């Protein structure tokens with residue numbers, strides 16, 4: 001047990017957390033970054049397609065206003081227009097800053113950053129690094145943080161936030177390696193803990209996307225919003241849910257059903273490049289109508305006409321995933337795909353500067369607490385996020401959160417916290433190892449939660465199923481007391497899996513409640529009984 | 531039809547120096563190594579420790595040894611690697627084991643950090659910059675450390691050796707036209723073992739991203755020579771290395787080292803001896819190559 005002090009503590013090492021850390025550091029703050037996985041293993045590293053910004057490098061007359069309108073349109077009336085304006089205006093600078101930080105965006109022959117078309121965007125404004133954009137961004141930002149002296153704590157799990165007199169002033173964290181408990185004090189804390197894909201059985205998200213930050217924020221009285229808004233990406237590799245980038249369709253690929261028909265034009269004039277919610281529903285409708293390929297609950301993604309050379313140049317990672325995980329050669333075969341839980345539009349309600357609002361308020365903030373990235377909700381994505389807008393969200397609002405956290409920290413004293421919480425947390429963990437029946441594991445309970453969520457809170461929703469899921473969630477919660485737990489000195493993963501499940505259950509409960517309350521379909525939230 | 535295989539997992543309690551094997555039967559069809567590990571943790575033993583995140587071969591968390599060679603758990607299918615119905619899972623080599631399949635990865639990150647893998651430039655954003663294709667080779671690296679596990683130089687734990695992944699990162703920056711490191715970077719690489727690589731090419735063979743690591747190292751070396759570096763050690767090393775290969779159809783690290791370092795080889799003896807004892811380099815008077823495997827590996831590196 002030890003006490004650690006930093007001006008700013010960032011929780012999360014994805015694009016939002018790293019960008020926030022750099023911004024706070026550049027503003028002169030002394031920064032610690034805690035992440036339950038090594039930052040380079042974060043979900044952000046898997047982002048493929050790219051990052052949108054109206055740089056107009058193809059000279060198709062793109063400007064921030066057009067990006068703004070596309071984003072609002074896709075968000076189906078749920079976006080905050082001011083926030084979208086900030087996102088789109090600051091987009092081009094965000095790309096330039098990342099480039100200067102070392103990110104290798106692909107370039108056109110004239111040397112300018114290359115841009116390509118993307119689903120739902122009216123202009124070619126997606127900047128990319130092949131189909132490894134997130135990888136390129138995370139690696140560059142991580143090493144910049146190392147270079148600039150951000151203190152990085154890889155594989156540290158934040159257990160709870162600490163609040164004194166209504167101000168957040170640190171957290172209790174576990175060093176995963178040996179399960180030791182530490183008190184981390186800070187003048188300001190930034191949550192950048194990413195998404196919630198692990199609430200679902202079919203997801204593109206990594207194991208870490210369990211919604212911890214949202215649970216942590218709620219525990220200190222933060223306002224959460226739009227919790228029913230989950231984006232299902234149309235093309236998850238069947239049956240694993242691994243993301244097959246939208247760039248496959250951006251580059252000319254299309255979807256077909258069992259009758260070999262390009263069905264998407266039946267649903268939308270933009271066909272395969274309609275927004276994700278529409279394409280996912282199109283696919284799900286085909287599957288539900290029994291037109292899935294090979295009699296399976298999936299449709300086919302066809303890119304064969306691009307030819308091997310184009311495929312290897314434009315979508316090499318998709319080709320590798322197809323080969324490795326499905327033994328399929330994209331140049332000669334059709335890939336089986338189905339919708340996969342991908343992105344959380346809802347989350348912790350924040351201001352344009354990343355301050356976290358108090359429960360029931362859109363003015364009062366929780367002093368000392370900030371949030372950015374997928375765990376937060378402004379909302380810039382509304383009811384349906386546009387592809388390539390979320391890396392941008394992380395970069396733009398991550399930076400803003402870092403800057404305002406640094407400003408807040410300058411103006412505040414370090415509140416010192418009595419070290420009682422660490423022993424309470426140790427005690428809690430210890431209690432979990434005692435008196436449990438060895439008949440069920442966190443993993444099994446999570447699988448049960450996931451199956452129910454995918455079946456009843458997925459692409460299509462209806463009240464009856466949602467009600468059933470509420471009961472199911474309650475039952476799972478009751479079963480948590482009998483989780484199998486083998487006491488063993490060493491890594492803390494057993495306690496962490498259980499804590500993550502608790503967070504996920506809290507969010508799932510509110511998600512289902514929100515989905516029941518919103519009886520009208522909008523964007524990604526689709527009620528078949530409305 | 532279902533196939534059952536026996537999973538054999540090397541386990542080690544934290545703080546213990548000894549390990550033990552745990553065996554378990556699993557249905558193998560359509561399952562990856564990671565699927566099986568997850569199933570084990572969820573249904574058999576929740577204390578089983580391993581790392582994994584993306585399950586799609588992009589985050590680099592899950593490298594371990596499968597039947598002896600380093601691979602990603604998430605993209606390795608049991609049916610493809612089983613030998614007589616068995617799949618043996620062990621932690622990566624060249625690391626201290628933290629617990630079960632989890633290794634203490636800190637030295638790996640430190641070794642990469644040593645080559646300063648960030649853009650050396652104070653110019654800020656440049657509107658026009660061209661990215662030469664060979665940079666892409668390095669940006670594919672997911673820092674999974676599979677190469678580090680198989681590296682024969684790493685095996686003797688030398689200090690000041692960044693290792694294969696470090697060279698791959700360095701190569702990416704040297705090729706990046708925006709980077710101003712130039713000769714300084716190459717000089718730094720000399721202190722990080724640019725001339726120590728023993729050309730086993732094990733790294734290139736296991737890299738899950740098919741990165742031509744050997745090629746990257748060779749290219750860095752020729753760039754260093756072209757920049758007038760390696761005069762004392764490097765140039766002679768390459769010359770002796772080539773001579774050794776031509777004469778015996780096999781390189782002999784001893785004579786390569788001797789020719790390179792001259793009388794200073796005395797300083798290399800501890801490392802060299804350690805490598806020889808572990809069978810990593812031949813004794814000075816070794817026989818000619820039984821197979822031409824090394825030679826083929828050598829010429830696979832097109833740049834040398």
Ligand SMILES: Cc1cc2nc3c(=O)[nH]c(=O)nc-3n(C[C@H](O)[C@H](O)[C@H](O)COP(=O)(O)OP(=O)(O)OC[C@H]3O[C@@H](n4cnc5c(N)ncnc54)[C@H](O)[C@@H]3O)c2cc1C
Nearest residue numbers: 012013014015016036037044049050158194373374390391
């Ligand atoms: C496969 C895939 C492809 C995508 N492709 C694109 C794309 O092409 N374009 C685009 O714009 N967006 C894309 N997205 C979405 C985008 O990548 C994410 O929304 C974004 O990267 C989220 O970044 P983040 O920084 O908010 O969170 P994450 O990258 O999820 O990082 C969360 C961090 O929080 C840490 N953390 C969580 N809980 C705790 C805790 N309790 N204690 C300590 N640390 C904790 C984790 O360790 C992790 O470092 C994609 C997403 C996926 C999964």
Ligand code: SF4
Nearest residue numbers: 671672674675677737
């Ligand atoms: S070079 Fe290959 S094996 Fe080595 S760390 Fe990078 S991806 Fe892994």
Ligand code: FES
Nearest residue numbers: 583585590592604
């Ligand atoms: S889990 Fe990410 S590479 Fe295997």
